[in-house]
Amino acid sequence: MSSTPRVWDAGAAREWVAVPRQGDDKYSRGVLGVITGSTPYPGAAVLGVDAAMRTGVGMVRYVGPSAVTGAVLARRPEVVGGVGRVQAWLIGSGMDAQKRSPTLADELGRAVREGVPCVIDAGALDLVGDATGPVVMTPHFRELQRALAGHDSDATVDAIASDPPRWAQRGADLLGVTVLLKGATTWVAHPGSAAISVTDAPGWLATAGTGDVLGGVLGALVATHAREIETDAATAMPALAATAAWLHARAAELASGGGPITALDVAEDLPTTIAALLG
Numbered sequence: 001m002s003s004t005p006r007v008w009d010a011g012a013a014r015e016w017v018a019v020p021r022q023g024d025d026k027y028s029r030g031v032l033g034v035i036t037g038s039t040p041y042p043g044a045a046v047l048g049v050d051a052a053m054r055t056g057v058g059m060v061r062y063v064g065p066s067a068v069t070g071a072v073l074a075r076r077p078e079v080v081g082g083v084g085r086v087q088a089w090l091i092g093s094g095m096d097a098q099k100r101s102p103t104l105a106d107e108l109g110r111a112v113r114e115g116v117p118c119v120i121d122a123g124a125l126d127l128v129g130d131a132t133g134p135v136v137m138t139p140h141f142r143e144l145q146r147a148l149a150g151h152d153s154d155a156t157v158d159a160i161a162s163d164p165p166r167w168a169q170r171g172a173d174l175l176g177v178t179v180l181l182k183g184a185t186t187w188v189a190h191p192g193s194a195a196i197s198v199t200d201a202p203g204w205l206a207t208a209g210t211g212d213v214l215g216g217v218l219g220a221l222v223a224t225h226a227r228e229i230e231t232d233a234a235t236a237m238p239a240l241a242a243t244a245a246w247l248h249a250r251a252a253e254l255a256s257g258g259g260p261i262t263a264l265d266v267a268e269d270l271p272t273t274i275a276a277l278l279g
C-alpha cells in the first residue's frame with residue numbers, strides 16, 4: 001500500500017472509546033474472554049486482565065490454570081472464571097506455543113473458531129489462520145518474523161527492524177488480518193488500507209509486561225465495539241488497534257513523568273488517561 005501513513009492522535013482515539021450509555025448493563029457494554037498466562041508466566045494474565053478492566057469493559061471472563069486464575073482473582077476479584085458468552089477474545093500473552101497442553105489447545109481452538117473478534121498475542125500467534133472472525137495480531141519484531149516464516153523467506157528480524165511499516169503491511173496482506181507491530185513506534189496495518197503510526201511513546205515502556213498490558217487495553221476496546229466491528233471490521237479493527245496503542249503510550253507518559261515505570265503503573269494510569277481524553 002503506497003498511501004501516506006496516518007499518525008493517530010487524540011481526536012482519532014476519542015472516537016473509539018465506548019462511553020456507557022444510559023441503560024447499559026455489564027453485558028450490553030461488552031464481555032471480554034481472556035485466555036492468557038501459564039504456570040511459567042502467571043503475571044502476563046494478571047497484567048492483561050487488570051489493563052482490560054481499567055480500560056472499561058462490562059465484564060472479563062478468564063480461562064486458565066487454577067494457579068493462574070487464583071493470581072488473576074487476587075488482583076481483580078471482579079473477574080468471572082470459566083468459559084461463557086463473550087463479545088471478543090484476548091489470547092496468547094504469557095504462553096509458549098511449543099508447550100501447549102491438549103486442554104489449552106482445545107480452549108484456544110474453540111475461542112478462535114467462535115467467529116467473534118480476536119486479539120491474538122505472543123504464544124497464540126500460530127492460530128491466526130484458524131480464526132473465523134476478525135483478528136488483530138500484536139507481535140513484536142521476533143514474533144512477526146516467526147508468524148511470517150512459512151510465508152516469506154525475506155522476513156528476517158533484521159529486515160523487519162529496518163522497515164517496520166513495510167513489514168506490518170506485508171504481514172497484514174499475507175495473513176489477511178490487522179497487524180499491530182510493537183516497537184518504539186507502533187505500526188498498525190490492515191489489508192488494503194494505509195498504515196497508521198502511534199508515535200512518541202516514552203522509551204521507559206521498553207520493560208517486561210507492557211505488551212501484556214497493551215493486549216488488555218485492546219481486548220477491552222474490541223469487546224466494547226462489537227456493533228461497529230460487525231458493521232465495518234475493516235475500519236474498526238485498525239482504528240481500535242491504533243487507539244489501544246495511543247492510550248497505552250499516553251498512560252505510560254502519565255505514569256512516567258520522565259522516570260522509570262513498571263507495566264502495572266501503565267495499567268493503573270489508564271482510567272485517568274481515558275478521563276482526560278474524554279475531557
Ligand SMILES: NC(=O)C1=CN([C@@H]2O[C@H](COP(=O)(O)OP(=O)(O)OC[C@H]3O[C@@H](n4cnc5c(N)ncnc54)[C@H](OP(=O)(O)O)[C@@H]3O)[C@@H](O)[C@H]2O)[C@@H](O)CC1
Nearest residue numbers: 041042043044093094095096122123142143208209211212
Ligand atoms: N510477567 C510476565 O508474565 C511476562 C510474560 N511475558 C511473556 O513471555 C513470553 C516470551 O516473550 P518474549 O518477547 O521474551 O519472547 P521471544 O520473542 O521468544 O524472546 C526471546 C528472545 O529474547 C532473547 N533474550 C532473552 N534474554 C535476553 C537477554 N538477557 N539479552 C538479550 N536477549 C535476550 C532470546 O535470545 P537468546 O537468549 O535465544 O539468544 C530470544 O531471542 C511471551 O508469552 C510474553 O507474553 C513477557 O511479556 C514478559 C513479562
Ligand SMILES: Nc1ncnc2c1ncn2[C@@H]1O[C@H](COP(=O)(O)OP(=O)(O)O)[C@@H](O)[C@H]1O
Nearest residue numbers: 182183184201202203205206208209210211212
Ligand atoms: N523503545 C521503545 N519506546 C517506546 N515504546 C516501546 C519501546 N520498546 C518497546 N516499546 C513498547 O513496549 C511494549 C513492549 O511489548 P512486548 O515486546 O510485547 O513486551 P512484553 O512481552 O515484555 O510485554 C510495546 O507496546 C512496545 O510498542
